[in-house]
Amino acid sequence: MELRNPAIRGIIIVIAFNRYEREIYIMTRRFIKLMALVCVIALTLTGCNLIRVDEKADLASVVASFKGGTVTKGEVIDTYNNTLAYYNNLSAYYGVQVSTDGVLENVVEHKVREKVLANKAQELGIAALSEEQETAVKEESDTEFEDAVQSCWSQYAEEGLTDEEIRAAIEKYLADDRHVTKQMVIDEHVQEQIESNLTQYVYAGVKVLPEEIQDKFNELVAADESSYADIAAFENAVTNGTKIYWMPEGYRTVKQILLLFTDEQREVLSDLKAKITNAETSIDEITSKIEAGEVPEEVEGEETVSYEDQLAALKEELEGYKTDLTAETEKYAAELQERVDEILAKISEDEDLTDEDFDALVAEYGEDNGMKTEPGMTQGYYVSANSTVWLKEFTDASMALKEIGDVSEPFTSIYGVHIVRYYSDVPAGAVSYDSVSSDLETEVLTEKQQKEFDDQVAAWITEADVKYDYSSMAQG
Numbered sequence: 001m002e003l004r005n006p007a008i009r010g011i012i013i014v015i016a017f018n019r020y021e022r023e024i025y026i027m028t029r030r031f032i033k034l035m036a037l038v039c040v041i042a043l044t045l046t047g048c049n050l051i052r053v054d055e056k057a058d059l060a061s062v063v064a065s066f067k068g069g070t071v072t073k074g075e076v077i078d079t080y081n082n083t084l085a086y087y088n089n090l091s092a093y094y095g096v097q098v099s100t101d102g103v104l105e106n107v108v109e110h111k112v113r114e115k116v117l118a119n120k121a122q123e124l125g126i127a128a129l130s131e132e133q134e135t136a137v138k139e140e141s142d143t144e145f146e147d148a149v150q151s152c153w154s155q156y157a158e159e160g161l162t163d164e165e166i167r168a169a170i171e172k173y174l175a176d177d178r179h180v181t182k183q184m185v186i187d188e189h190v191q192e193q194i195e196s197n198l199t200q201y202v203y204a205g206v207k208v209l210p211e212e213i214q215d216k217f218n219e220l221v222a223a224d225e226s227s228y229a230d231i232a233a234f235e236n237a238v239t240n241g242t243k244i245y246w247m248p249e250g251y252r253t254v255k256q257i258l259l260l261f262t263d264e265q266r267e268v269l270s271d272l273k274a275k276i277t278n279a280e281t282s283i284d285e286i287t288s289k290i291e292a293g294e295v296p297e298e299v300e301g302e303e304t305v306s307y308e309d310q311l312a313a314l315k316e317e318l319e320g321y322k323t324d325l326t327a328e329t330e331k332y333a334a335e336l337q338e339r340v341d342e343i344l345a346k347i348s349e350d351e352d353l354t355d356e357d358f359d360a361l362v363a364e365y366g367e368d369n370g371m372k373t374e375p376g377m378t379q380g381y382y383v384s385a386n387s388t389v390w391l392k393e394f395t396d397a398s399m400a401l402k403e404i405g406d407v408s409e410p411f412t413s414i415y416g417v418h419i420v421r422y423y424s425d426v427p428a429g430a431v432s433y434d435s436v437s438s439d440l441e442t443e444v445l446t447e448k449q450q451k452e453f454d455d456q457v458a459a460w461i462t463e464a465d466v467k468y469d470y471s472s473m474a475q476g
Contacts, residue, residue: 061472066464068119071111078179080107126197137189203449220245221430235389241375251426253380254398258368260416265332269414272325279318358421
């Protein structure tokens with residue numbers, strides 16, 4: 001659970017691409033994580049909207065006051081400038097504008113929050129760290145600061161300095177240019193631990209009632225029933241390992257042994273498959289025109305080919321592609337036949353082949369990554385007659401199996417040679433309440449605890465009667 005302010009907790013960039021646009025979504029983590037990148041992406045503290053660093057400026061100017069304390073310009077200026085410089089560098093690096101709206105306010109508000117919570121922990125007598133907590137803080141701080149040092153090491157090593165000189169130079173750079181010191185890292189971890197102590201204090205009074213768990217279950221079942229009316233949405237969710245609370249009808253689970261064709265072979269087959277699809281689409285379009293009584297538009301100086309002749313040519317072309325696809329597939333499959341025969345021999349030797357036996361064959365021979373990672377490795381693939389995410393060959397072979405435990409004959413696709421086993425039927429409707437109630441209790445408790453803590457923090461900050469004054473934080 002992340003209780004720390006996003007403004008100064010480092011930055012994770014998730015870049016989402018689609019056909020027409022690129023967007024950068026920014027989430028944030030611990031500030032020192034940003035510092036671990038300082039020598040990977042050079043930060044420049046000369047950018048738009050940086051707060052002026054004037055030696056004559058009064059760094060003791062109060063930018064926020066509240067019952068029990070103040071926040072000064074000197075306490076936030078370095079954090080703000082470092083954070084904003086990083087955002088500006090992202091803009092330049094990715095060639096897009098990254099919004100910095102609200103960064104200043106966020107940094108100051110976080111410092112207020114930090115101090116208010118520290119005061120509250122002191123008031124409640126839970127600000128002191130235990131010996132175990134102090135040890136953990138030291139270990140985590142050492143690791144994080146060392147990560148920042150190591151991120152710069154190769155650049156300074158090029159200067160031919162000793163290890164001691166390199167470390168001293170990097171630590172000076174972090175302190176002077178990035179305003180990051182070992183003590184700052186320690187202080188941050190101490191504050192994190194104090195907040196953790198506060199959360200445990202608040203959490204202690206939060207309980208979950210049985211009816212709340214049932215209500216959550218009913219809510220999730222209803223949501224899934226609505227969402228998974230879309231078969232593709234269900235199949236993508238279950239394949240991605242999403243927890244499912246309602247199952248559509250007609251599903252079974254299967255596992256497969258897949259022997260892959262080579263990359264080059266798969267490319268040839270994929271190209272032929274695409275040509276077949278394009279030809280079939282064109283045939284459908286021209287057939288519709290013929291049925292509608294349309295005729296081709298005549299172009300002066302060019303021979304007009306009737307739709308009937310175009311259709312005949314396309315059908316001939318289509319048959320040629322299909323013939324080529326069959327021939328190439330059979331040729332590639334023949335190269336795998338020895339391994340296929342070896343697998344079939346092992347299956348036939350075991351009259352009482354169990355799921356575990358087939359799993360062992362999948363592990364030994366299979367080349368499908370989905371069978372080597374979760375959730376596919378354990379639960380298999382969910383398939384129905386109406387499946388949309390699987391190849392038709394795979395769906396047809398899976399649904400042709402009559403009994404649980406049946407194994408298909410080898411069949412081919414553009415990927416390779418498949419052997420499929422029928423593992424189980426999937427009961428339709430809501431999953432068993434008992435199978436998920438324990439996890440739901442934890443989920444509901446976590447949600448209630450977080451809400452209670454957020455509400456309590458908001459109340460404490462309201463009680464502190466915070467007043468802000470940004471007049472000393474001039475930008476330039």
